[in-house]
Amino acid sequence: MIDVRDLVVSYGAATALDHVTLSVRRGEMVALLGPNGAGKSTLANTLAGLLTPASGTVRIDGRLALIPEGRQVFPDLSVADNLALGGWRSRQRDPSFVYQLIPQLAELSGRRAGVLSGGEQQMVAFGQALMARPDVLVVDELSLGLAPLLTAKLAEHLVELNRTHSLTVLLIEQNARLAFELCQRAYVLESARVVAEGECAELADDPRVAGAYLGGAIT
Amino acid sequence: MSAFIGYLLNGLAVGCAIALIASGLVTIYRVTGVVNFAQGTFAVVAGLCTSSLLGLGVPHGVSEVAAVLVAALAGLLTGLAATGKRDTTPLSSLIVTLGVGVLAYAVEIVLWGDQPRSAPGLAGSVTIAGAHVQTQHLLVIAVTAATFVLLVLFFGRTYLGKALTACASNPFAARVIGIDTRLMGLLAFALGGLLGGIAGVLVTPLRPISFDTDVTLIVNGFAAAVFGALTRPGVALGGALLLGVAETMAAGYGYGSHQLEVALGLMLVVMVVQASRRSTIHQETV
Numbered sequence: 001m002i003d004v005r006d007l008v009v010s011y012g013a014a015t016a017l018d019h020v021t022l023s024v025r026r027g028e029m030v031a032l033l034g035p036n037g038a039g040k041s042t043l044a045n046t047l048a049g050l051l052t053p054a055s056g057t058v059r060i061d062g063r064l065a066l067i068p069e070g071r072q073v074f075p076d077l078s079v080a081d082n083l084a085l086g087g088w089r090s091r092q093r094d095p096s097f098v099y100q101l102i103p104q105l106a107e108l109s110g111r112r113a114g115v116l117s118g119g120e121q122q123m124v125a126f127g128q129a130l131m132a133r134p135d136v137l138v139v140d141e142l143s144l145g146l147a148p149l150l151t152a153k154l155a156e157h158l159v160e161l162n163r164t165h166s167l168t169v170l171l172i173e174q175n176a177r178l179a180f181e182l183c184q185r186a187y188v189l190e191s192a193r194v195v196a197e198g199e200c201a202e203l204a205d206d207p208r209v210a211g212a213y214l215g216g217a218i219t
Numbered sequence: 220m221s222a223f224i225g226y227l228l229n230g231l232a233v234g235c236a237i238a239l240i241a242s243g244l245v246t247i248y249r250v251t252g253v254v255n256f257a258q259g260t261f262a263v264v265a266g267l268c269t270s271s272l273l274g275l276g277v278p279h280g281v282s283e284v285a286a287v288l289v290a291a292l293a294g295l296l297t298g299l300a301a302t303g304k305r306d307t308t309p310l311s312s313l314i315v316t317l318g319v320g321v322l323a324y325a326v327e328i329v330l331w332g333d334q335p336r337s338a339p340g341l342a343g344s345v346t347i348a349g350a351h352v353q354t355q356h357l358l359v360i361a362v363t364a365a366t367f368v369l370l371v372l373f374f375g376r377t378y379l380g381k382a383l384t385a386c387a388s389n390p391f392a393a394r395v396i397g398i399d400t401r402l403m404g405l406l407a408f409a410l411g412g413l414l415g416g417i418a419g420v421l422v423t424p425l426r427p428i429s430f431d432t433d434v435t436l437i438v439n440g441f442a443a444a445v446f447g448a449l450t451r452p453g454v455a456l457g458g459a460l461l462l463g464v465a466e467t468m469a470a471g472y473g474y475g476s477h478q479l480e481v482a483l484g485l486m487l488v489v490m491v492v493q494a495s496r497r498s499t500i501h502q503e504t505v
Binding site: 048050065066068072073074075076077081084085086088089093128132 | 378381382384385387388389391392393394395396397398
């Protein structure tokens with residue numbers, strides 16, 4: 001469960017998150033949409049404890065893992081080592097259950113992460129986050145730069161984990177269509193503030209959110 | 220011919236000591252992004268400690284191990300001073316390490332005076348292909364080889380070693396999975412101190428060490444580390460051996476007073492070549 005209240009995060013004089021309030025219930029999949037520079041990744045990094053808020057509260061029940069934007073793997077290490085290090089917090093070093101879920105990672109286990117394709121690296125980052133045995137998973141831009149087929153495959157894994165393990169998911173996406181397909185509720189973040197929230201089905205019908213589909217501003 | 224082989228083996232021993240200094244520099248730089256100019260100080264501290272401990276009657280082995288541990292502690296303290304404060308930039312940390320080196324001069328002069336000190340090493344010599352080689356030189360080569368094997372095993376086979384590699388490889392991702400990169404940085408400094416310490420205890424029986432010997436050590440170590448772009452320990456090892464042999468040959472064939480110039484000249488050439496290579500790569504990727 002994620003409960004964020006009145007969160008303010010600043011980079012010097014620039015405010016990246018301005019009194020953001022957001023919640024994700026246990027076992028829920030919630031999307032966070034918004035254009036570039038809206039503050040989505042700042043929120044993800046704050047939830048993961050990488051940034052310190054200027055004010056407001058962040059409450060997370062259970063262990064949180066973040067799949068950061070940009071396929072953040074350790075290029076000098078093998079896939080197996082990347083996964084083992086994913087269990088740094090959980091002290092879980094055996095990646096068998098990740099291999100069961102994503103068999104392709106087992107095939108790649110001996111290869112250096114730096115020589116893999118972008119899609120394969122995103123899979124490694126996904127597996128690495130699962131090694132933390134998270135209760136809450138924050139995914140920052142699952143689909144960015146990935147082929148639609150691969151995105152669909154990763155999304156399938158995400159839904160399966162949500163269904164079978166009651167994994168709580170906050171999905172940060174620019175691809176609103178994908179986010180609405182996967183999630184029950186969504187928030188729209190623009191210029192550091194939450195400007196819309198609600199059930200995905202309702203938001204999809206909202207003409208203001210249609211602007212966000214096309215990358216336009218919500219007025 | 221026998222003179223050449225003698226110079227070669229002695230040069231390899233000198234290169235091994237340089238390689239240990241360089242590997243400490245590389246370890247610290249990879250994990251923290253800091254060029255540690257106090258690296259030579261760790262060797263000096265260890266060398267002076269060994270000299271004192273042996274002088275007090277502490278047996279061989281115990282003295283050297285204790286001195287290396289003191290150097291590791293010096294590394295840890297240097298790391299705390301240089302990177303302990305959150306958000307310290309690598310450039311600021313570099314300046315702190317220079318400051319630590321200068322401060323160490325004062326401490327070393329107070330504790331050991333300003334006269335060079337030596338320590339007895341392995342006595343005797345052996346004859347290899349007609350060349351007389353001091354046994355201590357062979358010990359330096361053997362210990363360095365063993366240290367590099369242990370380093371490879373540590374970084375390649377242990378979870379902690381892989382975590383250090385992860386911090387060097389992608390510090391942001393390391394923080395995301397929960398690795399405390401600052402703590403890993405301190406560990407790297409301690410490891411750097413340990414490696415510098417090993418170099419110090421090995422070199423002290425071969426050449427007397429004083430508070431300012433660190434300048435020669437860091438210039439040589441830095442030259443070798445630059446050879447491996449400060450990130451590749453294997454290449455730095457090769458560079459160090461080349462440098463050690465070049466310096467010893469220069470000394471052996473009559474240019475003994477120009478050893479430091481050889482190191483500085485080689486470092487300059489490597490830096491110019493590396494800089495031009497980087498700009499070419501940059502142009503190709505833009």
